[in-house]
Amino acid sequence: MGSAVSTLAVRRRRKKPRISAARLILHALLVLYALISLVPFYFLAIRTFVPTRLATQFWATLPPQEEANLDASILAFAQNYGLSTRALRERYGVDDFVRTNWSLRRFAEEYQIDETEFREFLRPYVNYSGWLNIAMDRQYLRSLLATIFVVVVGVGGCALLSTATASVLAKFSRRYHRIVYSTYLLQTIIPPIMILLPLYLIITRGLGLQNSYFALILNNWKGGALPILLFTTFVRTIPKDINEAVIMEGGTHHTYFFRIVLPLSRPAMAAFIAIRTPRFWNELLYGFVFLNPRRYTLAPLIASKIGTFVTNFQLVYSALCFSLIPIIVLYLFFNKLFINAQLAGSIKG
Amino acid sequence: MKRSKLGRADLLTELLYLTPQLLLFVGLTLLPFVVSIPIVFTDKVDYLDTETSFIWFQNFVNVFRPPIVNSFLPALLRTVVFTGVNYFTTFLFAVPIALVMYELAQTLLKQVFFVIVYLPLMISGVGLGMIITMLFSQDTGSLNLLLLRLGILESAIDIQSPDVMFMLPFAVGWRYAGQNMALILAGLLTIPAQSIEAAIIDGANYVQRLVRIYIPQIMSSVLVVTIFTLIGSFGMVDELIGLGGLTSNRNAEFLSIVILKFGFGGSGESRPGALSEGVAINLIVYVPLLIVGILILRKQIRRQLDT
Numbered sequence: 100m101g102s103a104v105s106t107l108a109v110r111r112r113r114k115k116p117r118i119s120a121a122r123l124i125l126h127a128l129l130v131l132y133a134l135i136s137l138v139p140f141y142f143l144a145i146r147t148f149v150p151t152r153l154a155t156q157f158w159a160t161l162p163p164q165e166e167a168n169l170d171a172s173i174l175a176f177a178q179n180y181g182l183s184t185r186a187l188r189e190r191y192g193v194d195d196f197v198r199t200n201w202s203l204r205r206f207a208e209e210y211q212i213d214e215t216e217f218r219e220f221l222r223p224y225v226n227y228s229g230w231l232n233i234a235m236d237r238q239y240l241r242s243l244l245a246t247i248f249v250v251v252v253g254v255g256g257c258a259l260l261s262t263a264t265a266s267v268l269a270k271f272s273r274r275y276h277r278i279v280y281s282t283y284l285l286q287t288i289i290p291p292i293m294i295l296l297p298l299y300l301i302i303t304r305g306l307g308l309q310n311s312y313f314a315l316i317l318n319n320w321k322g323g324a325l326p327i328l329l330f331t332t333f334v335r336t337i338p339k340d341i342n343e344a345v346i347m348e349g350g351t352h353h354t355y356f357f358r359i360v361l362p363l364s365r366p367a368m369a370a371f372i373a374i375r376t377p378r379f380w381n382e383l384l385y386g387f388v389f390l391n392p393r394r395y396t397l398a399p400l401i402a403s404k405i406g407t408f409v410t411n412f413q414l415v416y417s418a419l420c421f422s423l424i425p426i427i428v429l430y431l432f433f434n435k436l437f438i439n440a441q442l443a444g445s446i447k448g
Numbered sequence: 449m450k451r452s453k454l455g456r457a458d459l460l461t462e463l464l465y466l467t468p469q470l471l472l473f474v475g476l477t478l479l480p481f482v483v484s485i486p487i488v489f490t491d492k493v494d495y496l497d498t499e500t501s502f503i504w505f506q507n508f509v510n511v512f513r514p515p516i517v518n519s520f521l522p523a524l525l526r527t528v529v530f531t532g533v534n535y536f537t538t539f540l541f542a543v544p545i546a547l548v549m550y551e552l553a554q555t556l557l558k559q560v561f562f563v564i565v566y567l568p569l570m571i572s573g574v575g576l577g578m579i580i581t582m583l584f585s586q587d588t589g590s591l592n593l594l595l596l597r598l599g600i601l602e603s604a605i606d607i608q609s610p611d612v613m614f615m616l617p618f619a620v621g622w623r624y625a626g627q628n629m630a631l632i633l634a635g636l637l638t639i640p641a642q643s644i645e646a647a648i649i650d651g652a653n654y655v656q657r658l659v660r661i662y663i664p665q666i667m668s669s670v671l672v673v674t675i676f677t678l679i680g681s682f683g684m685v686d687e688l689i690g691l692g693g694l695t696s697n698r699n700a701e702f703l704s705i706v707i708l709k710f711g712f713g714g715s716g717e718s719r720p721g722a723l724s725e726g727v728a729i730n731l732i733v734y735v736p737l738l739i740v741g742i743l744i745l746r747k748q749i750r751r752q753l754d755t
Contacts (some may be wrong), residue, residue: 125548126557132545133564136622139579140567142590146582157593260469267462279470286477288675288741290683292704293734296711296727297480297487300495321472352461381572383686388712402574402689416582419575426570434563441566441630 147229147417151179154412167221169214173206174199180224181232181414190220229417238393238400239421246396246422249312250379253319257375258330258368261322265330266352266360269337280331286323291384299388314389315396319379326371333367334360370440373433380426397422484727492724495711500724507728516721519706520729527703530613531681537621538677539670542628547662549629550636566626577690577700580607580619607691612699616687628673635669636662675744682737703733 149158150165167176176182177199184197191210201209207217223231233239268280308314337359345355386399395403401418404411430437488507490500511520545565552558571579583591586606595601605611639661647657685704693700694708710726713719 122552125552129548129552129557129561133561136564136568136625138591139583142582143579146590154588155593157590157597159594260472263465264469267465273462279466282478283473284745285742286473288679288738288745289477290679290704290734290737292683292685292707293730293738294477294480294484296707296723296730297483298476299711300483301475301479303495317472318476320469321476322469323473323477352458352465356465377570381570381575381686383572383574383689387689398572398574398686401572401578402686405578405690405692405695412582412588415578419578422572423570423575427567430567430570431563434566438562438566441627442634 143416143420143423147413147420148227149413150225150228151412164222165225167203167218167225169204169207169218170202172199173197173201173203176203176221176224179411180228181411182221182224186235228411229413229415232414233417233421238395239418242395242397242400243421243425245312245394246380246398249315249319249382249396250376253316253379254372254375256316256320257322257326258371260320261326261330261371262334262360262364262368263356264322264327265334266356268327269331269334280327283322283327284324295384295388302389309389310391310394311389312394312396315382315385318385319375325374329371330364330367333364337363369436370443373437373440376429377426380422484730487724488727488731490724491722493722494719495723497723507722507725508732510721510725511728511732516725519701519720520703523701523703523706524733526610526613526699526701527682530616530684530702531678533614534617534620534681535674535677537617538624538628538673541621541625542632542673543666545625545629546632546636546666547658549633550662562626565629568623569626571623573684573686574690576619576623577687577692580612580615580687580691584615608697608699610699612691612697616691620684620687628676631669631673632666635666639665671744671747675741679737679741682733703729 145158145161146154148161150162153162153165156162171179173182173184173187177184184199187193187197187206191212193210197206203217203221204214206212207214264279264283268276271277271280302314302317303309306314306317308317341359342355345359350358381398382396383398383402386396387402390396390399392400392403401415401422404415404418489502489504491503491506492500510516549558549562568576581589583589584605584607586592586604586608589604589607592601592604596604605615607615643661644657647661652660683704684702685708688694688700688702688705691697691700693702693705706720707726707730709719710721710729711723
C-alpha cells in the first residue's frame with residue numbers, strides 16, 4: 100500500500116480524497132468481503148425453500164416446484180413434511196382413525212378424494228414445509244412473544260438498575276465504590292458455563308424459578324461488566340457541579356437520580372439496548388436449562404429441532420430464518436445506533 | 449456528630465441504589481462458585497440426588513481415570529486446539545478490516561460495509577452452528593456441494609470429523625469480525641494525528657508506520673480481544689449445540705459440552721458421569737483460566753479506575 104494511502108489525520112486536511120490505485124484496491128477488498136459475508140444469508144434463505152428430499156443437491160436459486168409422491172406412506176410424509184393426521188381429518192371430514200401405514204393414494208381412494216385436489220392440498224407441504232409448519236404450529240408464535248417479553252423486560256430492567264448502580268459508583272469517593280466496580284468487571288472473565296451447574300441449583304431450589312421466564316430476566320437484571328462500565332463512564336460525564344447544585348438546593352440523591360441522571364442517560368441507554376438486545380434475543384443456555392420445552396424462547400426452540408438421527412432441514416433453516424428476521428429488521432432500522440454504540444463501547448473499554 | 453449522621457444517611461441512600469443489582473450479581477454470578485465447592489467433595493449424581501456422602505478428593509482422581517478421562521481429555525484437546533486456531537482467526541478477520549477502515553475516508557460504501565460486517569453478530573450461536581452445517585455438512589452442505597461441482601474440492605469437508613476444530617474458528621471470526629474490528633479500531637483512533645503526519649513527512653512507508661506506530665498503539669486492544677477470545681473459546685456452548693455436539697457429532701464435544709452433559713445428561717446409562725465429577729472438571733479447567741484472566745484484567749481495571 101505504501102504511502103499512497105494517506106492516513107485519517109492527513110486526509111482530514113484534504114478537501115477531496117485522492118483516488119489512488121491503493122484506495123481502489125481497498126474498496127474492492129471491502130466489496131469482496133461484504134459479498135462473502137452475505138453468502139451464508141443468501142444460502143440460508145434459499146435453503147428454507149429446498150425440501151429435505153432435495154437437500155443433497157446444490158441449489159443456487161429456488162428449486163422447481165415438487166409434486167407429492169402419493170405412493171409414500173402417510174407416516175413417512177408426516178415425518179418428512181410435518182403433515183399432521185388431524186389436518187387430514189379436518190380437511191376431508193374423516194371421523195375414523197387415520198391409518199398412518201396407508202399410502203396417501205390409498206387414503207385418497209378410501210375417502211373418494213379427487214387426486215388433483217389432493218395433490219394441491221399436499222403441494223405446500225412438499226415445497227414450503229418449513230414455513231408452513233411455523234405458520235401452523237403455535238409454539239413458534241408463543242416462543243417469539245416470550246422472547247420479546249424476556250428481552251424487553253430484561254434489557255429495560257438491566258438498564259434501569261445499572262443506571263442506579265452507576266449513579267453511586269461514578270463518584271468513586273469511597274473505597275468500596277472501587278471494590279464494587281472491580282467486582283462487576285470480573286464478570287468478563289467468568290464463562291457462563293463455569294457457573295451454570297451451581298446456578299441451576301440456586302435458581303431452581305433457592306428461588307423456585309424452574310420453568311419461569313423470570314429465571315432468564317433475573318440473569319439479565321444482574322448486570323455485569325458492560326452495563327456498569329458503560330453507565331458509570333456516562334454518569335461521570337455529568338458535571339459534578341450539577342450534583343452539588345442539587346444538594347445545595349436541598350435535593351437528595353433521589354432528586355439527582357430521577358431529575359438529572361435518568362433524563363440525561365437516554366443516549367447511554369440507547370447504546371446499551373443496541374448492544375444488549377441481539378445478545379439476549381439469542382440467549383440459548385439459560386433458556387435451555389431453566390425452561391421446559393413448551394415454554395422455550397426462540398434460541399432453545401430452534402436448537403431443539405436438531406434431531407439425533409432425523410432432521411427436517413427445511414424446518415430447521417426456516418425456524419432459524421424466523422428467529423433472525425425480527426432482529427435483523429431491528430438492526431437495519433437502528434444500525435447507526437448499534438454501530439456507534441459498538442465503537443463508543445470499544446473506545447471506552 | 450451531625451456530620452457522621454449525614455454520612456450514614458448518604459451511605460444508606462447509596463446502598464439503596466446499589467444493593468438490588470449487586471445482590472443479584474453476587475447471588476447469580478459469584479455465589480455459584482461457593483455453592484459448587486461442597487458439591488465437588490461429594491458423590492452427588494444429579495440434581496435430584498439427596499443421598500450424598502463425602503468422598504473428599506475422589507472426583508478429582510476420577511476425572512483422570514477411565515471412563516471419564518476418555519471423554520474429558522479428548523474434549524480438552526479439542527478445546528485447546530480450537531482456542532489456538534480461534535485466536536489466530538480472530539485477528540485474521542479483525543486487524544485487516546480495522547486497518548482498512550482506519551485508512552478510508554467516510555464514504556457510502558464504508559457505511560454500507562459497516563452495516564454488513566456487523567450483520568453476522570445478529571445470528572445466534574446455535575444459528576451459527578446450523579449455518580456451518582448448512583454450508584459444510586458432508587451430504588447436504590451448500591458450499592461443499594458447490595465446491596465439489598466446481599472441482600475445487602476432491603472430497604467434501606466433513607464437519608463430523610476433526611475438521612470442525614478448524615472450520616468453527618473461521619465461522620466465529622466471521623461472526624465477531626465487527627465487534628473485534630471495533631476494539632482494534634478504537635486503539636487506532638487514539639493515535640495522535642501529529643505522529644502519523646510526522647512519520648509520513650519523514651518518508652515512512654505504510655509497513656514502517658504499521659510496525660512502529662499502529663501495532664504498538666493497538667496492544668491494549670489486543671489484550672482485551674485476547675481475554676474475550678480466551679474466555680469465549682473455553683466457554684463456547686451455543687455454536688457446538690448447533691453443530692450437534694449434544695446429539696450426534698462427537699467432534700463437536702468440547703469441554704463445555706462435556707460439562708453440560710455431566711450436569712444435565714439424563715439418568716442411567718446415558719449419563720456420562722456424576723454431577724460432582726462435572727463440577728470437578730469445571731474447577732480443574734476454569735479456575736486456572738480465571739486466574740490468568742484476573743492477572744490480565746487487573747491492569748485494565750487499574751487503567752479504568754485511574755481515568
